[in-house]
Amino acid sequence: MTCTCDRLGWVKSGRKGSQPPSCIAEKQLDVNAMGTVGTTGAMNEGKIFLVGLGPGAAEHMSGRARRAIAAANVVIGYGKYVDLVKDLIDGKEVIRKGMTQEVDRCVAAGERARAGKTVALISSGDIGVYGMAGLTFEVLLQSGWNPGDGIGVELIPGITALSACASLVGAPLGHDFCTISLSDLLTPWPVIARRLEAAGRGDFVIALYNPRSGRRQGQLLEARRILLRDRRPDTPVAIVHSAYRERQAVQLSTLNEMTECDIGMLSTVLIGNGSTYFDAGLMITPRGYGRKYAGLTGEVKEGERSGRSLSMGFNGWKACVRRFLSDNPDQSLRQVARYFDVPLGEILEAVGEAGGEDSAGGYAAVTIRPGGEAEILEAARDWGRLRAVVRSEAGAVSELLLHASDFSRRGDWLNLTNEHFHLHIDWSRVHRGWLLRRSADLCSLYFTDARQDVVFSLSLVRNEGRFEQGVEQCFEQAWERLGVGKRQ
Numbered sequence: 001m002t003c004t005c006d007r008l009g010w011v012k013s014g015r016k017g018s019q020p021p022s023c024i025a026e027k028q029l030d031v032n033a034m035g036t037v038g039t040t041g042a043m044n045e046g047k048i049f050l051v052g053l054g055p056g057a058a059e060h061m062s063g064r065a066r067r068a069i070a071a072a073n074v075v076i077g078y079g080k081y082v083d084l085v086k087d088l089i090d091g092k093e094v095i096r097k098g099m100t101q102e103v104d105r106c107v108a109a110g111e112r113a114r115a116g117k118t119v120a121l122i123s124s125g126d127i128g129v130y131g132m133a134g135l136t137f138e139v140l141l142q143s144g145w146n147p148g149d150g151i152g153v154e155l156i157p158g159i160t161a162l163s164a165c166a167s168l169v170g171a172p173l174g175h176d177f178c179t180i181s182l183s184d185l186l187t188p189w190p191v192i193a194r195r196l197e198a199a200g201r202g203d204f205v206i207a208l209y210n211p212r213s214g215r216r217q218g219q220l221l222e223a224r225r226i227l228l229r230d231r232r233p234d235t236p237v238a239i240v241h242s243a244y245r246e247r248q249a250v251q252l253s254t255l256n257e258m259t260e261c262d263i264g265m266l267s268t269v270l271i272g273n274g275s276t277y278f279d280a281g282l283m284i285t286p287r288g289y290g291r292k293y294a295g296l297t298g299e300v301k302e303g304e305r306s307g308r309s310l311s312m313g314f315n316g317w318k319a320c321v322r323r324f325l326s327d328n329p330d331q332s333l334r335q336v337a338r339y340f341d342v343p344l345g346e347i348l349e350a351v352g353e354a355g356g357e358d359s360a361g362g363y364a365a366v367t368i369r370p371g372g373e374a375e376i377l378e379a380a381r382d383w384g385r386l387r388a389v390v391r392s393e394a395g396a397v398s399e400l401l402l403h404a405s406d407f408s409r410r411g412d413w414l415n416l417t418n419e420h421f422h423l424h425i426d427w428s429r430v431h432r433g434w435l436l437r438r439s440a441d442l443c444s445l446y447f448t449d450a451r452q453d454v455v456f457s458l459s460l461v462r463n464e465g466r467f468e469q470g471v472e473q474c475f476e477q478a479w480e481r482l483g484v485g486k487r488q
Contacts, residue, residue: 045116045150045151045152046112046114046116046117046119046151046152047118047151047152048110048113048121048136048151048152048153048154049068049071049072049118049119049120049121049154049156050121050123050128050131050133050136050155051068051069051120051121051122051123051127051158052065052123052124052125052126052128052129052131052156052157052158052159053081053084053085053123053124053125053158054125054126054158054159054244055124055125055159055161055164055243055244056084056243056244056245057245058087060159060164060244061085061158062157064156065156066088068120068156069085069088069122070088071118072092072118072119072120073092073093073112073118073119074093074094074095074109074112074117074118074119074120075088075089075092075093075094075095075119075120075122076094076095076097076105076108076109076112076119076120076121076122077096077105077121077122077123078097078099078105078123079097079098080124081122081124082096082122084124085122093117102132102135103135105121105132106132106135106136106138106139107139109121109136110136110139110140110145110151113151114150114151121136123158124158124161125160125161125164126157126159126160127155127156127157129160129161129162130179130181130209133155136153137153140153161209161243161268162177162207162268164240164244165207165238165240165243165268165270166207166270167243168240168243168244168250169238169240169252169270169282169283170281170282170283170284171282171283171284171285172205172236172238172272172276172283172284172285173205173285174284174285174286175205175275175285175286175287175288176202176203176204176273177204177205177206177207177285178204178205178207179206179207179208179209180192180195180196180199180206180208180209181209182208182210182212182216182219182220182223183210183213183216184216184219189219193222193226196223196226196227200226200227200231203230203273204273205270205271205273205276205285206227206270206271207268207269207270208220208268208269208271209268211223211263211264211265211268211269212265212267213264213265220258220259220263220269221259224256224258227255227271228255228256231255231271231274232255232274233255233256234254234255234256235254235255235271235272235274235276236252236254236271236272236277236278237252237254237255237269237270237271237272238250238252238253238269238270238283239251239252239258239261239262239263239267239268239269239270240267240268240270241262241263241264241266241267242266243268249262252281252283255271258271270283272285273285275288291304291310291312292304292306292310317340318349318350318353319358320340321336321340321347321350321351321360322350322353322354322358322359322360322361324336324339324340325360325361325363326359326360326361327361328361329361329362333347333351333363333436342452343448343451343453343454344446344448344453344454345434345448345449345451345452345453345454346452348365348367348434348436348446348448349452351363351364351365351436352364352366352367352434352485353485361438362438362439363438364436364437364438365435365436365437365485366434366435366479366483366484367432367433367434367435367483367484367485368432368433368482368484369482369484372433372482373433373447374409375482376433376435376445376478376482377404377407377414379474379477379478379481379482380404380407380458380478381404381405381407382404382471382474383404383460383471383475384403384461384467384468384471385401385403385460385468386401386402386403386404386458386459386460386461387399387400387401387458387459387460387461388400388402388416388423388456388457388458389456389457389459390425390455390456391454398423400421401461402416402418406418409427412426412428413425413426413427414427425455426455429449429450430447430448431448431449431450432447432448432452433445433446433447433448434446434448435475435478435479435482435483437475437479440472443459443467443472443475444459444460445458445459460472
């Protein structure tokens with residue numbers, strides 16, 4: 001689909017790279033009525049109220065929303081939303097638009113306001129949450145409007161569908177949560193899938209908007225499949241239909257069985273996190289008091305302090321890693337990373353901060369000074385035989401015996417090649433290098449990316465329990481010359 005802004009009469013705002021979205025640019029605006037940028041006094045002083053109605057019942061609509069609608073000359077909205085305020089629209093111009101005519105509503109609001117009218121553009125829930133506010137601002141800005149120029153715009157918030165639905169099932173939003181729309185009318189499915197995966201991995205309570213419609217049946221099934229990668233099948237789920245409206249209905253289920261429930265476009269699906277539970281018909285997500293206190297009214301647990309961050313908080317969790325390493329000497333660093341559910345690079349950081357009595361189970365680590373990553377590879381040429389380890393994202397592990405003379409750089413690629421294998425590593429992904437040792441049995445070099453995942457590692461090879469003569473000394477020299485951090 002192509003659009004020619006000048007042909008459609010769009011007034012450019014002067015913002016760098018400013019182009020109207022294709023769905024907006026298709027709508028013809030009356031440029032004369034809309035005015036031009038920078039023309040003082042050329043625009044009539046109308047106003048647009050962007051009004052969130054809340055879930056629908058009059059008692060849940062704010063007083064400010066009712067007053068704004070009462071003050072308006074024109075009310076614009078989806079037909080079902082207009083019906084929710086029918087007691088407030090007598091004697092007003094009412095413009096009803098269909099479900100797929102959102103841009104038309106915004107254009108109509110802009111044109112009426114430019115003509116000096118006071119317009120109430122209404123939406124259920126909060127008009128700024130999956131509502132009309134963002135699109136209205138896009139349309140106005142692309143027409144040349146700026147805040148303070150001509151018409152005024154006031155956004156009036158409302159109770160969101162998320163808040164309304166949550167209030168009917170207990171307290172499912174007691175901890176971090178997010179909302180994801182499963183509608184792919186305007187968002188590519190791969191984008192939605194990545195958001196589902198990130199939310200599932202991050203242990204958010206998740207609210208699914210637009211979960212299913214007559215023509216969209218597969219999205220909810222796929223969402224469940226993605227979330228089951230990181231959530232238990234019995235994770236609590238609540239489905240709320242038409243909260244605080246005539247056909248309100250609540251269903252309690254589990255992540256594994258939720259697709260068997262009656263779910264449609266007017267439903268919101270609330271999916272708990274790893275701590276959410278059902279009790280006495282209520283869905284509850286704890287805030288986390290149990291991590292600090294022995295029972296809700298009990299004493300502070302050993303190692304914790306009232307009014308202070310958890311021992312596993314920002315300033316303390318790496319000390320917990322070091323203590324775990326000391327208490328579990330048989331655990332590999334990768335096993336420890338899995339236990340704490342963090343990238344291996346963060347475990348290396350925790351080891352690198354060890355010192356004095358705060359040891360890391362015999363491990364020590366220093367980061368390679370900035371810009372020294374290539375230099376450390378050159379130093380590795382004196383380390384004799386090496387074991388290179390590369391892991392795929394799917395879980396495969398390659399361990400290769402080589403010599404540093406097998407290294408070569410070409411552009412962004414580090415090539416490890418000999419007569420037995422070819423290994424090519426994208427060097428542009430390398431963000432940081434680490435030297436790691438443990439007593440006399442481990443000397444390694446790790447390279448991590450910007451997310452602290454390991455790109456690859458190199459380790460000195462022992463022969464009959466000992467490193468080759470002089471090799472360990474070369475490693476120590478590189479440690480002293482290129483390492484940055486505590487010397488242990």
